[in-house]
Amino acid sequence: MPDEPGTVWDRPERGARGPAPVRTRAQITAVAVALADAEGLAAVSMRRVAAELGTGPASLYRYVGGRDDLVDLMIDAVAGEIDLSGPLAGDPVEDLAVLAMHTKDAQLRHPWMLDVPPEPERLGPCAIDYLEHGLRALEPAESMTGQAKMETIAVMNGLASLFARTELQERSSPTERQAAYAAHLTQVVAEGRHPLLAGLVARQVPGPHEDHQALFERLIRRVLAGLIG
């Protein structure tokens, strides 16, 4: 693929002249997603993906403008996993809450999503459908401006990411780095300044925490109710 065109989505999947490409974008995307699921986003290097496909790194550039494009494909693949077919109840808060939970679930399924730098506007086709769906859910809220609606959806997404992150972090055993920081925190707190923090650090371990699902549901409804109407 040469240079000029803008996004991956503008580039044609194959040229009209030469031999048929051996691979598909969908194929490459699937491999990349699987790799990221298994070993994290950092493992998705051109070389690694190419090796997984049994070819050299340079070949991938026939399908994709670069690593960023590949990540865009991956993101939209995950966006496509989110089910938008369910009927809307007609209550913006309720409908957006459901959408938020689906979003969070997708991110739990693909933890590397949280490592994607959140530059906005990388909207592939599925992400566009997603956005439209969110706006449809917000249609009953006639008093809101378009900007307010977009911000509401953005906040909803941000909350989904936030909770996905804490849920994942708690689920997995901490990194060496995280452990070191935890140790450092307890040590600093032991010095006596930061009494409030001390109270929390002490009570950190016990209790299996409130059920995540329920907690997230309640919180997102509260926030959305505060933003809508």
Added chain:
Amino acid sequence: MPDEPGTVWDRPERGARGPAPVRTRAQITAVAVALADAEGLAAVSMRRVAAELGTGPASLYRYVGGRDDLVDLMIDAVAGEIDLSGPLAGDPVEDLAVLAMHTKDAQLRHPWMLDVPPEPERLGPCAIDYLEHGLRALEPAESMTGQAKMETIAVMNGLASLFARTELQERSSPTERQAAYAAHLTQVVAEGRHPLLAGLVARQVPGPHEDHQALFERLIRRVLAGLIG
């Protein structure tokens, strides 16, 4: 600096035996922050920072365990810029709203902060003070659990980042990539599916947008009010 110890903050600034270090961590941090302010976080490479200090890359590793540690130092330097000296009003919503605005301002001053991968728990001394301050603001809310308080602060931070991002994005001219995606969006929307999105894209340009400050204030108060008490 050898390997074993945990965080940067645990490592002593200098050893007790050899010659006095030529440079300071604070010095290095300042250079790195200035560089990131001017050219973005990606410009903060070991080589670049070293060059800015007039030395070789390897020298930096006497002061810092690696690039991650350097970023940790940078983050905490910014956290230290946030003014926590103002007296608390006693109203959690009000006090956290003020804190949120200070946080957002700091991120506007250092846009690269939004490019730092948001792994949690990288709390340097200033960040710890910040957290304690937030908890102090939440002290009147006696009905909240510790976990709920932490989540409230996390949400507050997330919103600050969210709005800082949109504000910065709007302020700066779009990247080539962003422009390409914007063009692609209008093109997709022109196909007719996505009527709601079409309505928004059409009205995108006009209007200098509502004053950011006011909008953010109102929104964060709403959200916080929904979460507290």
Added chain:
DNA sequence: CAATACTGCGATCGATGTTCGCAGTTTCTA
């Protein structure tokens, strides 16, 4: 049957984070 436009890919470039090892310097110990 050319001419054309494409595909696959080995070789390679420049940049990155990081490590090694050595020479020089300061402090501690006996």
Added chain:
DNA sequence: TAGAAACTGCGAACATCGATCGCAGTATTG
């Protein structure tokens, strides 16, 4: 006071990354 020990500065080098170039081979066009 002498020597060992611990540290600092840093040139050289390694592994890995994204990306480009150019050539050989292949399908389509006219």
